[in-house]
Amino acid sequence: MSADETAITIVLGTRPEIIKLAPVIDACEQSDVGYSVIHTGQHYSDELDTVFFDQLELPTPDHNLAIGSGSHSSQTGAMIGAIEEVLLDESPDVVLVQGDTNSVLAGSVAASKLDCEVGHVEAGLRSFDRSMPEEINRVFADHAADHLFAPTEQAAQYLREEGIPVERITVTGNTIVDAVTCYRDLAAEKSRVLDSHDLSPDEFCLLTAHRAENVDDPERFSSLLRGVAEFAARSGFDVIYPVHPRARDRIDAFDIDVPDEVRLTEAQDFLDFLRLESTARLVFTDSGGVQEEACILGTPCVTLRDNTERPETVAVGANRIVGVEPAEIVAGAREALDTPTDWENPFGDGRSAERILDAVGLGPVVSVEGVTG
Known part of the structure; x- marks a missing residue:
């Protein structure tokens, strides 16, 4: 042009x-x-x-x-x-x-x-x-x-x-509502990510963690992973973690022992990730965008941070801010599972x-x- x-x-x-x-x-x-x-x-x-x-x-x-x-x-x-x-x-x-x-x-x-x-x-x-x-x-x-x-x-x-x-x-x-509305059905039609990872809708949890405040601190990163793994062990849900390149580098550099309950996989493209978000029973994340997307899709969210710039997701009941302490992660996830998912999309x-x-x-x-x- x-x-x-x-x-x-x-x-x-x-x-x-x-x-x-x-x-x-x-x-x-x-x-x-x-x-x-x-x-x-x-x-x-x-x-x-x-x-x-x-x-x-x-x-x-x-x-x-x-x-x-x-x-x-x-x-x-x-x-x-x-x-x-x-x-x-x-x-x-x-x-x-x-x-x-x-x-x-x-x-x-x-x-x-x-x-x-x-x-x-x-x-x-x-x-x-x-x-x-x-x-x-x-x-x-x-x-x-x-x-x-x-x-x-x-x-x-x-x-x-x-x-x-x-x-x-x-x-x-x-505009994420525009994007999710436009591409959700396409993801359901074209994505094969569930079959590729032997996952069934509503029988797994999705984890994302990439923010510097978490992955650049080996103690916070390890605590985050332990908390999610503890919830997985108690609940029986699979947890899949598509690893951002930054986080993968930190796992290797810090020699972090990723618990067996957390399944690492490569970063996902948009349609595959959208399919994971829309079919997960629960999302654990430190991403602001994923908080929004989960809210729009009707998937409960547990935010692994001490604050959020998306308070609307908390206000409608779609999101819980729990930090990275294992006990708080487990408690927040249990509460999220018991919450109805018919909240109003605020976006x-x-x-x-x-x-x-x-x-x-x-x-x-x-x-x-x-x-x-």
């Missing part, structure tokens, strides 16, 4: 961003909005990158910066300079970023220094834990943005309390991407009716 056709430039760099921005890309296609995609390369392995574009039938990014790993500062700095070069060439009206990664921070900084507006998708999330790099990233992005697309009214309230003008804030719902009606384009003047007007939370 030529630069003079570019109304929106979308900056992404990780698996969650690809998935959550896929509906926005689709909406641009459907509305004939000129757009380009910058992939920073923050996630750079095939299982966390290319396969998601293929499965979601997304066009190859117009720009792949291939930044790769590094310290937070060096990675973010390299991204800022490279993104700026693209934006100077394309001169988009709006730059969209999503979430709380270093790619979000870099895209927000680069765009805010130039003559283009910044739109932050999934604005207003707060864990109130400033030790988390993600918290710093999302706060900076929110205060740099011209358009703040809050997934829920609670997120919008946090933004108002921080003094952000109300005219910049739009409650859109969360919207699956039309968030349309509302985002409407808010920047590039799409059809969509009513806010149906946006819950």
